[in-house]
Amino acid sequence: MKFLIDAQLPRRFCDWLALAGHDALHTLDLPMGNRTTDAEIIEFADGQDRIVVTKDDDFVQSHLVHGQPRRLLLVATGNISNRELEILMNKNLLNITTALDTSHYVEVGREKLVCHG
Numbered sequence: 001m002k003f004l005i006d007a008q009l010p011r012r013f014c015d016w017l018a019l020a021g022h023d024a025l026h027t028l029d030l031p032m033g034n035r036t037t038d039a040e041i042i043e044f045a046d047g048q049d050r051i052v053v054t055k056d057d058d059f060v061q062s063h064l065v066h067g068q069p070r071r072l073l074l075v076a077t078g079n080i081s082n083r084e085l086e087i088l089m090n091k092n093l094l095n096i097t098t099a100l101d102t103s104h105y106v107e108v109g110r111e112k113l114v115c116h117g
Contacts, residue, residue, distance in 0.1 A: 001097055004045045006054035007034040009075065010082050013053065016089055022097075025050070038062065042069045051100060063105055071100065074107040 003024040005013045017024035030036045030044065038058055045052045051071040052059055063072045073096065077088065088110065089096075095113055099106045103115040 001100060002048060002050040003073070004041065004048075004050040004052050006041065006052060006056055006059070008055045009053060010085070012082070013085075013089070016086055017093075020093055023050075045069045045071075060105075070104060072105045073100065074105070076107050076109045078110075080110070 001022050003014075003017055003022060005011070005017075005024060005026045007027045009026075011026045011028055014024035014026050027034050027036050027041060030040070032040065036044075038056075041052060042059075042062065044050070046069055049071075051073050052069040053073045053075065055075045055077075059069060059072055060074055062068050075085070077085065080088070088108070092108055092113060096106060096108055099113060099115045103117060105116040107114040107116065
């Protein structure tokens with residue numbers, strides 16, 4: 001799978017995904033870096049069939065109202081250390097990718113994984 005990691009998440013998130021065999025970029029890898037607008041992130045992600053990984057509810061609202069980005073992974077953990085996030089992702093990555101095979105919007109929390117349409 002191909003992912004685009006949003007600014008609120010650590011760049012090393014890409015490394016975690018790459019170790020599992022996925023293609024991952026961070027917004028820091030884009031020409032405007034973390035100053036890239038949400039609209040530009042969506043255009044880039046949809047153009048490359050990437051899943052936007054974010055903590056930002058603005059992407060959720062855009063996905064629900066406009067269907068953009070086409071594919072979305074919301075990290076709904078609240079404040080969490082990078083180490084806790086890494087453990088959570090490693091523990092749930094197979095379930096997350098399986099869910100993303102059939103759902104366009106998946107939400108991962110500390111205790112649950114929710115698939116939305």
